[in-house]
Amino acid sequence: MQVEMKxxxxxxxxxxxxxxxxxxAYRAYVSNEKGNSITVIDTDRLEVxxxxxxxxxxxxxxxxxxxxxxxxxxGDDDAIQTLDAKTLTVTGKLPSGPDPELLTLSPDGGTIYxxxxxxxLVTLIDVKRREQIGDIPVGVEPEGMAISPDGGMLxxxxxxxxxxxxxxxxxxxxxxxxxxxxxxxxxxxxxxxxxxWVSSEVGxxxxxxxxxxxxxxxxxxxxxxxxxxxxxxPIGVSITKDGKRAFVALGPANRVxxxxxxxxxxxxxxxxxxxxWHLAFTPDEKYLLTANGVSNDVSVIDxxxxxxxxxxxxxxxxxxxxxxxx
Amino acid sequence: xxxLAIALGLFFFALSARAEPVAIKVGVLRQEHSRxxxxxxxxxxxxxxxxxxxxxxxxxxxxxxxxxxAFDVVDEKIAGANDARAALDRLTAAGVALxxxxxxxxxxLAASDNLKExxxxxxxxxxDEALREEDCRANIIHVAPSRxxxxxxxxxxxxxxxxxRWLMIKGSHPEDxxxxxxxxxxxxxxxxxxxxxxxxxxxxxxxxxxxGHMQTQRQMPAFTQNAPAHDVLLAVDENDVFGGYLPYRTWxxxxxxxxxxxxxxxxxxxHEQWGAQQLQNRFRQNYRRGMNARDxxxxxxxxxxxEAATRTRSGAPDxxxxxxxxxxxxxxxxxxxxxxxxxxxxxxxxxxLLSDGRMTVSVSPQEGFLHQVTELDTLGxxxxxxxxxxx
Numbered sequence: 001m002q003v004e005m006k007x008x009x010x011x012x013x014x015x016x017x018x019x020x021x022x023x024x025a026y027r028a029y030v031s032n033e034k035g036n037s038i039t040v041i042d043t044d045r046l047e048v049x050x051x052x053x054x055x056x057x058x059x060x061x062x063x064x065x066x067x068x069x070x071x072x073x074x075g076d077d078d079a080i081q082t083l084d085a086k087t088l089t090v091t092g093k094l095p096s097g098p099d100p101e102l103l104t105l106s107p108d109g110g111t112i113y114x115x116x117x118x119x120x121l122v123t124l125i126d127v128k129r130r131e132q133i134g135d136i137p138v139g140v141e142p143e144g145m146a147i148s149p150d151g152g153m154l155x156x157x158x159x160x161x162x163x164x165x166x167x168x169x170x171x172x173x174x175x176x177x178x179x180x181x182x183x184x185x186x187x188x189x190x191x192x193x194x195x196x197w198v199s200s201e202v203g204x205x206x207x208x209x210x211x212x213x214x215x216x217x218x219x220x221x222x223x224x225x226x227x228x229x230x231x232x233x234p235i236g237v238s239i240t241k242d243g244k245r246a247f248v249a250l251g252p253a254n255r256v257x258x259x260x261x262x263x264x265x266x267x268x269x270x271x272x273x274x275x276x277w278h279l280a281f282t283p284d285e286k287y288l289l290t291a292n293g294v295s296n297d298v299s300v301i302d303x304x305x306x307x308x309x310x311x312x313x314x315x316x317x318x319x320x321x322x323x324x325x326x
Numbered sequence: 327x328x329x330l331a332i333a334l335g336l337f338f339f340a341l342s343a344r345a346e347p348v349a350i351k352v353g354v355l356r357q358e359h360s361r362x363x364x365x366x367x368x369x370x371x372x373x374x375x376x377x378x379x380x381x382x383x384x385x386x387x388x389x390x391x392x393x394x395x396a397f398d399v400v401d402e403k404i405a406g407a408n409d410a411r412a413a414l415d416r417l418t419a420a421g422v423a424l425x426x427x428x429x430x431x432x433x434x435l436a437a438s439d440n441l442k443e444x445x446x447x448x449x450x451x452x453x454d455e456a457l458r459e460e461d462c463r464a465n466i467i468h469v470a471p472s473r474x475x476x477x478x479x480x481x482x483x484x485x486x487x488x489x490x491r492w493l494m495i496k497g498s499h500p501e502d503x504x505x506x507x508x509x510x511x512x513x514x515x516x517x518x519x520x521x522x523x524x525x526x527x528x529x530x531x532x533x534x535x536x537x538g539h540m541q542t543q544r545q546m547p548a549f550t551q552n553a554p555a556h557d558v559l560l561a562v563d564e565n566d567v568f569g570g571y572l573p574y575r576t577w578x579x580x581x582x583x584x585x586x587x588x589x590x591x592x593x594x595x596x597h598e599q600w601g602a603q604q605l606q607n608r609f610r611q612n613y614r615r616g617m618n619a620r621d622x623x624x625x626x627x628x629x630x631x632x633e634a635a636t637r638t639r640s641g642a643p644d645x646x647x648x649x650x651x652x653x654x655x656x657x658x659x660x661x662x663x664x665x666x667x668x669x670x671x672x673x674x675x676x677x678x679l680l681s682d683g684r685m686t687v688s689v690s691p692q693e694g695f696l697h698q699v700t701e702l703d704t705l706g707x708x709x710x711x712x713x714x715x716x717x
Contacts, residue, residue: 099604117604120388140388141604159601160629160658161389162636177392179636183658202658228700230663252662 026282027085028289028323029070030298031058035315038072039298040088043282043289043323046300046310052088055081059319060102060145064127065109067324073100073114080114080125085324095132097123102186104145104154106169113154115142122156122167136172138165144198146187153211157184157198164198164207166214176214180207186278188237190261199234199248206234206248208264220264222250222257236278240285240303247288247301249276256290256299258306272299272308280321291318347396350641352631353417354379354624355402355410355437356428362533364570370618375428375450376401377613378621382628384612386635393636397628414440423643426450426627428620431457438463446643448630450623454504458671459707462714467650468673469627470619473508475706476590479678479690480583481512482704486692489557490518493580495550495572498527501564509560509584516695521554528567546575553577561585587682590690593622594681599689602660626659626674633657662689663702671714675702 025044032039036056040049055074062071063085070083071094080094080103097116100123104113111133112125122142124134139161146155147169154167162184166176181203188197195217196209206220222232233251239261240246246261252275258268273292280289281303288301291314298318300310359370371377379399386397400422402413410433417425423445427434431454438447447466449457453473457466471479484490492513496506506523513520526549550559550572559576561584563569569586581587595616598606605625609617617625634646634655649655651672656664661677668675680688691701703709 117601118607139392140385141601158389160385161392162633163389163392165392174392182633182656182664202664203656204664228697230700230702233663 026284026323026325027067028280028282028298028321029061029063029083030289030291030314030318031061031072031320032315032317033057033059033293033319034317037315038070038083039314039318041289041298041312041314043287043300046312048312048314050088051315052083052090054083054090055079055093060100061320061322062103062105062112063322063324064105065107070322071103071105071112073103075099075101080112092130094125094127094130096125097121097132097135102143102145104147106147107149107151111169113145113147113156115145115156117141117143117159120158122154124172134172136167136174138174139163139177144185144187146189146196148189148196148211149191149193155187155189155196155198157187159183159185162200162203164196164209166211178207178209178214178216180216181205181219185235186237188239190239190243191241192243194243195261197237197239197246199237201233201235201251204229204232204234206237206259218264220248220259220266222248222253222266224250224253224255224269227253235276236290238279238281238288240281247279249279249290251275251277252294254292256288256301268306270301270306270308272301273297273311277318278320280323282323283325289321289323291321293317293319347390347394348641349396349398350424350631350635351398351400351420351422352379352383352628353400353402353420353422353425354428355404355413355417355425357404357406357410357430357433359620360565363566364533364568368566371613371615373613374618375426375620375624376403377609377615378617378624378626379426379628381609381612381621382625382632385608385625386628386632389632389636393639395632395635395641397632397635399628410437411440418442418445424448424631424641424646426624428624431461434466435461435463438466441465444643446647448627450627451620455508455707458673459713462671462716464647464672464716466672467627467630467647467667468671469623469630471592471676471678472673472706473505474511475673475676476678477505477508477512478515478705480588480590480680481509481516481518482690482692482695483588483680483688484558484583485516485518486694489581491554491556492518492520492558492560493550493553493556494520494523494560494562495568496523496525496562497565497567497569498525499565499567502562505564505585506562509562520560521556524549524553526563526568528565533566542571543575546571547577550575551577556580558583559587561587588680588687589683590678590680591619592676592679593617593619594679594683594686596681596683596685597660597679599686600660600662605660626657626665629659630657630674665702668703668709670709670712670716671707672716673706675700676705677702678705 028041030039056076060073080096122136139158141159144157181200183202208218236249246259248257255269274294383397561569563585
């Protein structure tokens, strides 16, 4: 860890010699659910570059591995739109099922997995051929989607069934159903694949799952003085690459919980904007960006200092956020 | 690691589909509701309430595929309260021990008395306080909100809106007396004032006519004339006798709330927030109509049964009841927060929607109404004041 830190420090020092050229500049994309737009942010200057009009009710967004293309679930258009990252124009759409909400890409970038809430299915789309290649029946109101780092296991959470469905990506069959707390919204693997974290919005907990044993390992709960249990609603989860720290967006509690991802102890609550939904690190993990639905802004958290340092106004009801190299 | 896990009180789950699903039968015992509604849009459908239970069973069965449980609905529609006994016997004979009840308070209490010890009723429509207070029963779970919860939900909003002076127009039925009591109590509780109460007598007039609006248009202004200064007209009309006639016809231009205009409810077909759109879509797709408050309560009762059955891996009423009463129980119902059971009265804690019949105008509890345990308990009678002793 220390060696790595030194390396980063050295890199930063070298960078500063380079003057103003933003070698480490990244670009964040924020989906605005009610704004029907994507806000593009320069994470070096922490400023909005552009706002792009897209389809209706954009929520889940995902980038291709090279960052050249953004996939946007435009729920009310029953479509997944594609946005060219260079030209920032909508280039077309993928054939999704009705009302797509969240999606994830296979590590090789070849397949998109989409949760279609209205028909209790996970839909598979071939990225190159731009066509549907299969469906997997899951529980009621599929939502959260995650794929293991080795690409072997797909996870879908179903909001009304309250399960994490573990799916073998080769056979496309469910291999385990793990009961979690009410309304599971989001799933995230540790980068080494050792743990799967699932947030339960209404239950108010994080379930930590052992993907190999396919069983629930532990539950993380939250307590904020002066706040009722109902107001704490975990949604987005981001875990650092080294697997040591996790950040959990707590929805209407307007806070992001900082968790020691090894001991699972909550270390701190960071006050951010209202109804904080999804989160994304910059690739260097210097910043964590949070999409705050009700306050129409993105909070920027300095990851090392564990402080919210800036609020960037975006479109109406920001929902999802992803970051890519520029 | 193992010791740590045990110390933390964790439990492990690895569910897989079993070959032989365990059948859990759920009865729907429902009474006929009046077709004499002011608006033609409110005439109940033949599958009123039942459709909600059926959809709940479909949802539960999707989960049941993974847990090895199958939910069946057994429908018993009765013409009058007197038929309830026979219907209950039929359900019991069919091995049904979980019953979703769409009954009046009297019929519900009779059913509770006639029930076998191990069975459980889910009240989805009777709003009577007494059922949660002096007449409370251990074998009834209240899914529907009480009159006090509904009145408090509306009162909080009117107070937040700074409309504290209410002109109450009350119907002449016993239910209207009870509802008026709930509003008087809500006014005291939240600092509003009922400036005058007027009674609209039900003279038994029919609702349908070919040119009804002509008379109504003349009657309602006269009826609401010469009242003390007020911010809102509060319609107290549980039987749908006159409430719907008030909006746009009052002597003074004032909004109407209560049984017409802005009304408090557990559900409305126009509600779409917090993912509710998904439930509305599913319901409309299956039953070709909007989901009303009774449908939703029936759906929710079925979901509560399903949730408790999944977690306890049982369909036994006593096990389900124990779980629903425990701190672990919570249910998502598209109202923004987790719902749970008030242990002292077995009333489901829930936000109250305020609707204009087109969309959700607001949802109570309102911001700023605080409570030491949960803001949801600012709605209705709270534990320290309860008269309920469960038996």
